[in-house]
Amino acid sequence: MTLIIEKDYGTPEKKSDKNIDLNIDGKSVTVPEGTSIMRAARTIDTEIPSLCASDCMESYGSCRLCLVEVDGVRGTPASCTTPVAQDMQVKTTSERLTKIRRGIMELYISDHPDEDSPLNDMAQLLGLKENRYGKQGHNHLKSVIDDSNPYFSFDASKCILCARCVRACEEVQGTFALTVDGRGFDSKISAGTDQSFLESDCVSCGACVQACPTDSLFEKRVEEIGKPDHSVVTTCAYCGVGCGFKAEVKDQEVVRMMPWKDGQANHGHSCVKGRFSWEYAIHEDRILSPMIRDNITDPWKEVGWDEAIEFTASRLKDIQKEHGIKSIGGITSSRCTNEEVFVVQKLIRAAFQNNNVDTCARVCHSPTGYGLRETLGTSAGTQTFDSVMESDVMVVIGANPTDAHPVFASQMKRRLRQGAKLIVIDPRKTELVKSPHIKADHHLPLLPGTNVAMINAIAHVVLTEGLMDQDYIDQRCDTDAFNQWRDFILDPINSPETVEQYTGVAASEVRSAARLYATSGNGAIYYGLGVTEHSQGSTMVIGMANLAMATGNIGAMGVGVNPLRGQNNVQGSCDMGSFPHELPGYRPVGDDEARGQFEKEWGLELDPVPGYQIPHMFDAAVEGKYKAMYVQGEDVAQSDPNTHHVEAALNALDCLIVQDLFLNETARFAHVFLPGTSFLEKDGTFTNAERRISRVRPVMDAVTGMDEWEVSCRIGRAMGADMSYDHPSEIMDEIARLTPTFKNVSFDRLDELGSIQWPCTDDAPDGTPIMHVDGFVRGKGNFIVTEYVPTTERSTRKFPLILTTGRILSQYNVGAQTRRTKNNVWHDKDILDIHPHDAENRGIVCGDKVLIQSRMGETVLEARITENMQPGVVYTTFHMPESGANIVTTDNSDWATNCPEYKVTAVEVRQTNRKSDWQEEFDGFSSSTRHIAE
C-alpha cells in the first residue's frame, strides 16, 4: 500500500467542441479549446514547475515559476494563464527558463525559513544552490503563528502570497472568509478582518489547508504524528452526501482524512466533520468489550464475546417462549453499512421470525420513501449531485445544506454564483437566503407546518397561468390522475391569496416564485427534514413530485426532486429492507413471490404480516406486549420525540440490546451492550442521497475484536438461523441476488468503477445517475391530490410560539460523535434562537437562561436573539443530551409513515434561573446507569 498522490493538472478542465493541436517539447498533444498550456503539458506528463496553480480553481498567474517559451511569442508567458492555440510550439525547459525560475525561487527563499518544507524542496528541484540575498533584509520570518483553529495552524513566515487559500475558500468552498490584507511587501493572508481563523467566518472545511503549496497552513495532527505512509480510499460516515476520502495512515495510526478527488459526490472537497472530526473513532470513551447485566440498576459486567452472544440469544429465546414470537424486534442503523443493516434485518426476519424491524429513517425520511414511490415509482431521489451544475433554478425547501450537507452546498453555491436562480422556502433565514455572493431571488418564510398549503399555492399559480408542460404531462403521466389533481389545485382554496392566512407569506411573492420555477428552464427541488418531519410530511413530498411532473422537471440533468439525506446510509438502510412491511428492495412482505425468493435463499418460512414501526414498538412496550429490542447504532432515547414516553418504553423492556460505539443515552436502559465498530474499521458499503453505493474500507482492525456484521450473524446462529459469511462481500452478493435494483453490484464492480448509483441492472450495468429518463419507474407518473390539513399542534394562548429544530455545521445529530471531537470549540451547547420582538415581549436578553414549555414537557436552554427568526417562531438544535430538546416535542406524526412532527411544537418561553426537573434528574440517572464494574 502506498500514499496516493493525486495528479493536479494545474488549471480546471475546459469543455469545448473544438480541439486544438499543439506541440510541447517535441510531443504533440490535442486538447479542448480554452485549455491552458500547463494543463495540456500535464496531460502528456510533461511537468512544469508551479506553486500557485491548482486544477480546483481558475488560474491566477502569481508565482511565475511556470513560465514557458512559445515560438513566435515575445517573452516568457505563464503556462497557467496562457490558453493553447493551434500549432503552437511550446518549450518548457531551456537555459533561459531555468535561469528565470531560479531567480524567482531565490527571492522566495530569501524570505523563507530554513527547514524541511515543500518550498525548499521545490528550490532544490530547480537546482537552486545559493541565495545571494541572504535572510538579513526585511522579511516575514518572525510572523506569529495563528493556531486558533483546533485542527490546523497558519504560519505566515512560510507563505508566498499565492492566494491559493483565499481562492479555495472562494471558489471551492464559497465562504469567502480569507483575503489578502494590505499591499506590496506588507501584504499577508488574513482571515476575516485581520482576525484569527477561529474568530473569522472560516468554517474549517480544510480546502485552504489542502490548497496551500508551502505548508503555511498545516494540520496539527501531521505535526504531532508525522507524515503518513499509505492511503486507504473510503467513504465519510457523517451526512448523506457520502464524500470519498483517503484515510492517510502512518503505521496503523490514522494521520488525517484527505478528500478524494475521484470521489464522485465531493470531487475532492470536504467539510469540517468529514475532514477533521473523526477522532471520536479513537476516543477513550469507546467501549471495547461486550457488557451484560441483569437489571439496569446493576453495574455493567465486562464479558467475552461468547458469553455476551450466548446471554443475548438465550434471553431473547426465553422472552419469545414466554411472551410469543412477536414480543421482540429491533431497529437498524442508518450509520452502519448496507451489509451490517442487511444482516440485522435478516436476524429479525429469519431468527426472530417476525417483521418487527424498523430503522431511524422512520424519524427522518420515511415520507420521502412513501411519497416518491407513490408518484414516481421509486423511493429515492431522482438526480446525481452533479446535476445541479445544469440547473437554472433551484428550490430549497426545509433544508439548510450549508450546515447539514456542506459539501453539496458548496456545489450549489458554485452554480448560484454562475447565475442560477434560487427560491428558499424555510421559516428561517438560512445561509442560502443571503451570504457573500449568494442571494435568494425569493425567500418564502412560511410558518412551520404550512408546507402543503405553500406547494399547492405554487401549483395553483402554475396551472392557472398555464405554465405547466402539457406535452410532458400528456406523454409521461396518468391523464386521469392529472385531471383530478388539476381540478383540485385550480380550486380557489389553493390560491396564494387564500393560503396567505396559513403560511403568512405574501401572495405576490408566492406568485413570483412560482413563475420563476416554472419558466426559468431546468428547475430542481432540493429538500430536507423541514419537509418530512411534519404531520403532512408524505403529502408534501407528493406535492413536490406533482409540481415537478407538471412542469416537466423530472428525467433529465438539472431537474428533479431530491431529498438531502441526513445520514451517510439512510438511503441504504431503507434499501436493505429495514421497514416492517418491506423486504430489501422495497418489496412488500405480503407479496408471496418476493417473500418466496427470500424463503428459498434462506431456507425457511417468513412471516407475511408486517411488524411494528418504531412508535408502535414503544407503545407496545409500555403496554407490556413488546419485551425485547435490538438497537443497532441509534440513540432513540435522545433522538426520538417525546423523551418521557420513549424512556418509559425502554424502562419496560425485559431485554434491551444496544450495539454502539459509546454508552449512549439509550444504553442507560440496556441489559446487553455490544461494542460496535467505527467507519474506520468497517468493511462494506454506504449508499448516499444520490443512490450512490460507495465502498467503506477498513483502515484498522476492529478494536472490539469482532466485526459488527459477525456479531449479528452469531446471535442469529445462536438462535438457530443459518447466517454464515466469510467476508462482507458475500453479504453484498446475497443482497444482489435478492434485490433487483442491486443485481450487478459487487465489491469487485465497486472497486472497478469507484462507486455505482442504483439501479444497477442488466439494462444499466454501470448504474443510473438520473432516474425516470425514458419514463417513470411506475409506468405513468401519478398525480395525487394533496389537501392541506393544518396540524393539530398550533400556537395557543398558553403556548403562543412555534418551536422548530435543526442541525448546525460543527455538530452532528445527537452529537455522540462530534461531541467527542474538538468541534465543541464552535458549539458546546444548544441554544434557543428567538426573534427580537418575542424576546422583548418576554424581557429576555441574549444569553439568558430560558424555560421552554410545551404540552409534553419542559427544558432549559440559553437564548440568542436573532433576526434570522421570524416573530412567533423559535429554533434550537438537538446535539446535546442534557438539552432535552425532545422532552418538549410531541407525539404527532406523519399520517402515512408515522414520521414524527419534530418541526412543529407549540411552546412558551420565559426567563428562568434553574434547570428543568428532567435535566436535574438526568444528571443523576445518567451517571448511575453508566457504571461499569471494576
Next chain:
Amino acid sequence: MIDMDKANEVINRFKDLEGGLLECLHGVQQAFGYVPKETVNVMADAFNLSRAEVHGVISYYHDFKTNPEGRKVVRICQAEACQSMGSRGLTERVKDVLNIDLGDTSADGEYSLEAVYCFGNCALSPNVEIDGKLHARVSSDNFEALLKQGDGA
C-alpha cells in the same frame, strides 16, 4: 459608538451601484473622516460580500483610514525628486515640530503625518500637503509658518 444612521444613509446611497464598494468607502470616509470598523459588516451585507473581502479592499488602499485622523493632516513627499531637493531633512524637521512619526497621529488628536510618494509636482520639490492644500518648495524654515497659516493664525 459611531452614528450608525449616518453610516447606513451613506451606504444605502451606493449599495445598488455595481462595484460600488470603492465609492461607498470614500463616502464613509468623507462622513466620518475614516472607515469605522463598525461599518465593515454593514457594507459587506449591503454589497453581498464577505467582511474579509471588504477588509481586503480597505487595507489595500493606504488612503482608507481605519482610525480617526488628526484635525490637521500633513502629507510629505518621500519620492526621488523631493528627496534630491532635501525632503529627508524636511521630514525630520516636520517630525520634530509635530512631535510624531510618519504614519502617526498626535496624542491630542491635532495632527496626523503621512508619507506620500509623489504629488506630481516634482519641478517644485520638495512638496508638502497640509489639509489638502499643496505647498511647493517647502523648507525647514517656512514649514512652521505654513502650518500656522493653515490654522488661520
